[in-house]
Amino acid sequence: MIAGIELGGTKTVVATGTGEGAVTEEWRFPTTTPEETFSRATGWLRERGTPSAIGVAAFGPLGVVPRHGNYGKLLATPKPGWADYSIIGALHEAFPGAQVTIETDVNAAALAEARIGAASGMEDVAYITIGTGIGAGILSGGHLIHGTLHPEFGHLKVPRKPDDHFAGVCPFHADCLEGLASGPSMAARWGKPAHELPPDHPAWNTEAWYLAHGALSLVGIVAPERVIIGGGVSQAEGFHEKVETLLNEIAAGYFAPIQHKPYIVAPHLEQQAGIIGALLLTAR
Amino acid sequence: MIAGIELGGTKTVVATGTGEGAVTEEWRFPTTTPEETFSRATGWLRERGTPSAIGVAAFGPLGVVPRHGNYGKLLATPKPGWADYSIIGALHEAFPGAQVTIETDVNAAALAEARIGAASGMEDVAYITIGTGIGAGILSGGHLIHGTLHPEFGHLKVPRKPDDHFAGVCPFHADCLEGLASGPSMAARWGKPAHELPPDHPAWNTEAWYLAHGALSLVGIVAPERVIIGGGVSQAEGFHEKVETLLNEIAAGYFAPIQHKPYIVAPHLEQQAGIIGALLLTAR
Numbered sequence: 017m018i019a020g021i022e023l024g025g026t027k028t029v030v031a032t033g034t035g036e037g038a039v040t041e042e043w044r045f046p047t048t049t050p051e052e053t054f055s056r057a058t059g060w061l062r063e064r065g066t067p068s069a070i071g072v073a074a075f076g077p078l079g080v081v082p083r084h085g086n087y088g089k090l091l092a093t094p095k096p097g098w099a100d101y102s103i104i105g106a107l108h109e110a111f112p113g114a115q116v117t118i119e120t121d122v123n124a125a126a127l128a129e130a131r132i133g134a135a136s137g138m139e140d141v142a143y144i145t146i147g148t149g150i151g152a153g154i155l156s157g158g159h160l161i162h163g164t165l166h167p168e169f170g171h172l173k174v175p176r177k178p179d180d181h182f183a184g185v186c187p188f189h190a191d192c193l194e195g196l197a198s199g200p201s202m203a204a205r206w207g208k209p210a211h212e213l214p215p216d217h218p219a220w221n222t223e224a225w226y227l228a229h230g231a232l233s234l235v236g237i238v239a240p241e242r243v244i245i246g247g248g249v250s251q252a253e254g255f256h257e258k259v260e261t262l263l264n265e266i267a268a269g270y271f272a273p274i275q276h277k278p279y280i281v282a283p284h285l286e287q288q289a290g291i292i293g294a295l296l297l298t299a300r
Numbered sequence: 301m302i303a304g305i306e307l308g309g310t311k312t313v314v315a316t317g318t319g320e321g322a323v324t325e326e327w328r329f330p331t332t333t334p335e336e337t338f339s340r341a342t343g344w345l346r347e348r349g350t351p352s353a354i355g356v357a358a359f360g361p362l363g364v365v366p367r368h369g370n371y372g373k374l375l376a377t378p379k380p381g382w383a384d385y386s387i388i389g390a391l392h393e394a395f396p397g398a399q400v401t402i403e404t405d406v407n408a409a410a411l412a413e414a415r416i417g418a419a420s421g422m423e424d425v426a427y428i429t430i431g432t433g434i435g436a437g438i439l440s441g442g443h444l445i446h447g448t449l450h451p452e453f454g455h456l457k458v459p460r461k462p463d464d465h466f467a468g469v470c471p472f473h474a475d476c477l478e479g480l481a482s483g484p485s486m487a488a489r490w491g492k493p494a495h496e497l498p499p500d501h502p503a504w505n506t507e508a509w510y511l512a513h514g515a516l517s518l519v520g521i522v523a524p525e526r527v528i529i530g531g532g533v534s535q536a537e538g539f540h541e542k543v544e545t546l547l548n549e550i551a552a553g554y555f556a557p558i559q560h561k562p563y564i565v566a567p568h569l570e571q572q573a574g575i576i577g578a579l580l581l582t583a584r
Binding site for chain 2: 081083138139140152154156157159161162163164165166167168169170171172173174175176188189191229232233234235236237238239240241266267268269270271272273276
């Protein structure tokens with residue numbers, strides 16, 4: 017039996033399925049304390065059998081480098097009770113024989129979209145999510161990128177849009193992507209949340225400017241074959257086309273990868289990407 | 301016998317040695333036409349034996365993704381006679397039994413510095429070189445990053461230093477790293493080449509600003525454990541410390557990787573990095 021667990025800040029999904037990402041059965045429930053959440057997930061799995069492999073896609077910050085001592089542990093998260101919780105410890109205790117693989121939620125989503133979603137069959141894929149924060153998962157040459165902790169794509173510095181004097185909402189950085197383009201940033205900048213701004217509102221040109229610059233940094237550093245932009249703030253009609261148009265303008269014909277069309281796309285797997293990614297992790 | 305070839309725009313180095321990067325014997329000669337250059341390199345090797353593996357570190361643009369049809373070929377280089385030349389074809393013809401591995405010069409240098417140089421033993425390392433252009437080689441989780449063609453780090457957009465109104469020298473992009481901080485950019489901006497500017501010249505603060513922003517993008521996307529800055533324009537006294545200080549200022553305590561000290565360092569292997577990297581490629 018193959019199992020997947022998607023641990024989100026507010027909800028958890030547990031599933032049985034295959035290492036190719038097919039979900040057989042799944043259960044969604046609210047994330048509470050770590051002990052209760054994992055006891056419910058492992059209890060549900062135990063009723064179905066004994067997993068030989070479990071893939072986990074989790075919120076962070078998270079130790080994701082197998083050779084590091086903090087692998088499979090939540091790090092300094094502000095979420096009460098979760099800092100230092102060992103996901104891998106809980107799963108090894110419940111299922112001692114299972115092989116456990118743990119990844120960030122964005123990397124799992126990138127993997128899922130690259131295997132059976134919007135970038136199907138590609139080995140170099142970036143997945144950007146825009147919501148309360150901004151994050152990116154990256155598959156590079158078939159490998160998920162971790163770096164020495166894990167990347168913080170949202171805090172990349174981006175050139176300001178000319179005449180944009182909005183201060184930004186990041187408490188750390190005046191001009192970072194998250195401060196200038198996250199959901200809370202849009203709400204603070206325009207006085208209403210992103211989903212209430214119509215597709216022809218100038219907000220979307222500003223948003224596309226910053227995402228195009230974030231995407232250009234990805235192109236310059238990891239040269240993905242396709243960039244997927246998901247998350248609640250990406251759903252305005254025509255948004256992905258706007259980002260692609262702007263990216264082509266600022267790239268000025270220079271970067272070969274963005275000649276793949278379409279280059280900036282919406283995710284295909286939507287809410288399923290995390291749990292599908294978790295299942296796919298078991299086959300790596 | 302293990303062989304390495306470093307193919308540069310002006311000089312070529314051919315060596316025998318080990319897959320651990322030890323050079324037994326090497327020969328440097330000017331790069332001329334592709335046929336003459338490879339005939340000299342393979343002739344020199346043949347006098348010493350028959351290599352079982354050959355690693356090549358080459359200038360670009362270069363096909364470096366083994367699954368792509370252009371692997372081991374020079375792409376649209378302006379260097380006369382070299383566009384479309386198949387390095388791998390020439391080496392397979394000369395030594396049909398040899399396993400040939402080809403990488404960009406910056407990736408080979410990153411690998412060499414990560415194995416036996418300034419980032420010895422690290423698996424997540426970036427190597428930036430500043431000269432006529434700006435490039436970066438990246439080792440991520442032990443894998444060299446290629447992306448779908450190869451990254452163009454030099455053309456990353458960076459926020460302008462406040463009050464910097466220099467137009468930049470890149471014909472494609474107003475505000476890219478290479479346009480604002482390459483060797484030709486320094487010469488155009490300050491009226492003399494970088495090596496004539498004393499270490500206390502304000503030029504180095506400007507240069508460090510742009511390199512710190514370039515490094516921050518690497519931190520946000522691939523989170524290296526250490527960033528090496530080499531190349532002719534990086535050699536002013538105290539330059540690496542300046543970049544590290546500025547990087548810490550703009551990161552504002554946010555990024556865990558840069559808490560490794562020292563974080564921004566000079567290369568250790570200098571002119572040898574390319575040929576050592578070429579030899580190391582044979583063991584991958």
